[in-house]
Amino acid sequence: MKISLPNEGIILGIESSCDETSAAILRGRDIASVIISSQHFHTSFGGVVPELASRAHIRSIVPIAEEALAKAGVSAHDITAIAATFAPGLMGALLVGLNFAKGMALSLSVPLIGVHHIEAHIFSAMLEEEKPELPFLALVVSGGHTLLVVVEDIGRYSVIGKTLDDAAGEAFDKVGKMLGMGYPAGPVIDRAAKSGDPTFVKFPRSMMNDETFDFSFSGIKTSVLYYLRDNPGILSTRSADIAASFQQAVVDVLVGKTIRAARERNIRDIVCVGGVSANSLLRSQFKTTCDEQKKRFFSPRPMLSTDNAAMIAMLGALKLDRGISSDLSLSAMARVPL
Numbered sequence: 001m002k003i004s005l006p007n008e009g010i011i012l013g014i015e016s017s018c019d020e021t022s023a024a025i026l027r028g029r030d031i032a033s034v035i036i037s038s039q040h041f042h043t044s045f046g047g048v049v050p051e052l053a054s055r056a057h058i059r060s061i062v063p064i065a066e067e068a069l070a071k072a073g074v075s076a077h078d079i080t081a082i083a084a085t086f087a088p089g090l091m092g093a094l095l096v097g098l099n100f101a102k103g104m105a106l107s108l109s110v111p112l113i114g115v116h117h118i119e120a121h122i123f124s125a126m127l128e129e130e131k132p133e134l135p136f137l138a139l140v141v142s143g144g145h146t147l148l149v150v151v152e153d154i155g156r157y158s159v160i161g162k163t164l165d166d167a168a169g170e171a172f173d174k175v176g177k178m179l180g181m182g183y184p185a186g187p188v189i190d191r192a193a194k195s196g197d198p199t200f201v202k203f204p205r206s207m208m209n210d211e212t213f214d215f216s217f218s219g220i221k222t223s224v225l226y227y228l229r230d231n232p233g234i235l236s237t238r239s240a241d242i243a244a245s246f247q248q249a250v251v252d253v254l255v256g257k258t259i260r261a262a263r264e265r266n267i268r269d270i271v272c273v274g275g276v277s278a279n280s281l282l283r284s285q286f287k288t289t290c291d292e293q294k295k296r297f298f299s300p301r302p303m304l305s306t307d308n309a310a311m312i313a314m315l316g317a318l319k320l321d322r323g324i325s326s327d328l329s330l331s332a333m334a335r336v337p338l
Contacts, residue, residue: 001133001134001135001153002131002133002134003123003126003131003133003134003154003318004029005026005028005029005126005314005317005318006028006029006317006318006320006321007028007029008028008080009026009027009028009080009081009317009320010025010026010027010028010032010072010074010078010079010080011025011026011079011080011081011082011083011313011314011316011317011320012024012025012065012068012069012079012081012082012083012101012104012313013025013026013082013083013084013115013309013310013311013312013313013314013316014061014065014082014083014084014085014097014098014100014101014309014312015084015085015097015117015120015307015308015309015311015312016057016061016084016085016089016093016094016096016097016098017085017087017088017089017090017093017094017097017117017307018048018053018089018090018093018144018307019048019053019056019093020036020037020306020307020308021036021037021056021057021060021061021064021097022034022035022036022037022064022307022308022309022310022312023035023061023064023065023067023068023309024068024308024309024310024312024313025068025069025071025072025074025313026310026313026314026316026317027072027074031127031310032071032072032073032074033067033068033069033071033072034068034303034304034308034309034310035064035067035068035071035309036303036306036307036308036309037060037064048090050090050091050092050093051092053090053092053093054090054092054093054095054096057092057093057096057097058096061096061097061100062100065100065104068309076104076108077108079104079108079110080110080111081105081110081111081112081113081316081317081320081325082101082104082105082108082110082111082112082113082316083101083112083113083114083115083312083313083315083316083317083319083320084097084098084100084101084102084112084113084114084115084312085097085098085114085115085116085117085120085312086098086114086115086116086326086330086331086332086333087116087117087332087333087334087335087336088116088117088118088333088334088335088336089117089334090334091332091333091334094332094333094334095332098114098330098332102328102330105328106328111320111325112325112326112327112328112330113315113316113319113320113324113325113326114326114330115312115315115316115319116336116338117307118140118145118147118338119157119315119338120311120312120314120315121140121142121273121274121311122138122140122149122151122157122271122273123154123311123314123315123318124273124300124304124305124308124310124311124314125271125273125298125299125300126314126318127300127304127310127311127314128298128300128301128304130298131298132269132270132271132296132298133268133269134151134152134153135150135151135152135153135267135269136151136267136268136269136270136271136298137149137150137151137258137261137262137265137267137269137270137271138150138151138270138271138272138273139254139258139270139271139272139273139277140273140274141167141168141169141254141272141273141274141275141276141277141282142167142168142169142274142275142276143167143169143170143173143184143275143276144167144169144170145163145167145169145274146162146163146167146168146169146215146217146254147159147161147162147163147338148160148161148162148213148215148257148258148261149338150265150267151271154315154318154319154322157338159337159338160213160261160265161212161213161214161215161257161261162214162215163214163215163216163217164207164214164215164216165216165217165218166216166217166218166221167217168215168217168250168254168276169184169186169274169275169276170217171217171218171220171221171250172184172185172186172189172250172276173185173186174221175189175220175221175224175243175246176188176189178224178225178228179192179224179235179239179242179243180235180239181243186275186276186278186279187278189243189246189247190247190278190279190280190281192239192240192243192244193240193243193244193247193248193281194244194280195240195244196239196240196241196242196243196244196245197240197241197244197245198244198245198247198248199245199248200238200241200242200244200245201227201241201242201245201246202245203220203223203224203227203245203246203249204219204220204223204249205249205252205253205256206218206219206220206253207253207257208252208253208256208257213257213260213261215253215254215257217250217253220246220249220250224242224246227242228242247279247281248281251279251281251282251285252285254272254282255282255285255286255289258270258272258286259289259290259293259295262293262295263293268294268295268296269295269296269298270286270290270295270296270297270298271297271298271299272286272297272298272299273299273300273305274305275305275306275307277299277300277305278302278305278306283299286299
C-alpha cells in the first residue's frame with residue numbers, strides 16, 4: 001500500500017530530543033526549509049551533557065524557528081499545524097521544544113501533533129521521491145537505538161529485533177574514542193575506513209547466526225579494546241585498517257540480520273534510517289544485497305538521516321491527515337516504547 005503526503009497545509013516541525021535544535025517547514029508534499037543547529041561544544045566532553053544541551057536549546061529554539069520560516073518564505077500566521085517531538089530523548093531538551101510548540105500552537109490557534117522520535121525516523125524515507133510501500137521492514141540505527149521493525153501502517157508496528165546492550169551508534173562512538181577519532185565518531189570512522197583494509201582484523205560478528213533478530217555490539221567494542229591492548233603502537237600505522245575492520249563487522253551484522261528477517265517475513269521493501277544509516281558502507285552493502293535478493297532498499301539522504309525537524313513535520317502531516325492530533329496536556333517523556 002502506498003502512503004502519500006497531503007497536498008495542502010504548512011506544517012512547522014520542531015525537533016529537540018537530544019543535542020540538536022531543528023526546525024523545518026513542510027509545505028504540502030515539499031520540504032520548504034530545514035534548519036539544524038548542532039551543539040559542537042559537546043565534542044570536548046566526548047558525549048552529550050544533558051544540562052548544557054537544554055540550555056543551548058533555550059537559546060536557539062526561537063532563532064531557529066524564525067530562520068526556518070524566513071527561508072521558506074512564510075510567516076507564522078501561514079502555519080496550519082505544528083508538530084513536535086514529545087519522546088523519547090533527554091527530558092530537559094524535549095521540554096524546551098515541546099513547550100515552545102505548545103505556546104506557538106495556542107497563540108496561532110492551530111493543531112498540535114506530538115510525534116514519537118523513533119516513529120518519525122521510521123517514516124523519514126517518505127521525504128524522498130522514491131517511497132517504500134506498506135508493509136515494509138525498518139532498521140533504525142542511531143546512537144541510542146538499534147531496532148528492527150515490521151511496519152504495517154502508521155501506528156501499527158511490530159518490533160522483531162533490538163539491541164541487547166550497546167546500540168550501533170554507541171559502538172561507533174566508543175570505538176572512535178579508542179582510536180582517538182573524537183566524538184561523534186561515526187562520520188570520522190566512515191571517512192578513515194575508505195583508505196583501510198576491512199579484512200585486516202577479523203572482529204566478531206556477534207549473534208550473526210542467532211535464531212532471533214536481536215543485536216549485540218558490546219562484544220566487538222571489547223574486541224577492539226583487547227586488540228589495541230595486545231598490539232601497542234599499532235594505531236600509529238594501521239588506524240584506518242582497524243577502523244575499516246570494525247566498520248565491516250558492524251555492517252555485516254546489520255545487513256545480514258535485516259535481509260534474513262525480510263526473507264523470512266516475505267517483505268519486499270527495506271528501509272534503513274537513523275544517524276548510522278548515513279554510513280556509506282552500510283548504504284552500499286544494503287543496496288547491493290537487496291538487488292541480489294530482489295528486494296527494494298530505501299534510505300533518506302544523509303541530512304535527513306540524523307535527527308531533524310523535517311521528519312517530525314512530515315509525520316505530523318500524515319497524522320493530521322488521519323485526524324490525529326494532541327491536546328496541550330501532552331507531556332514530554334524520556335522513555336516511551338515505540
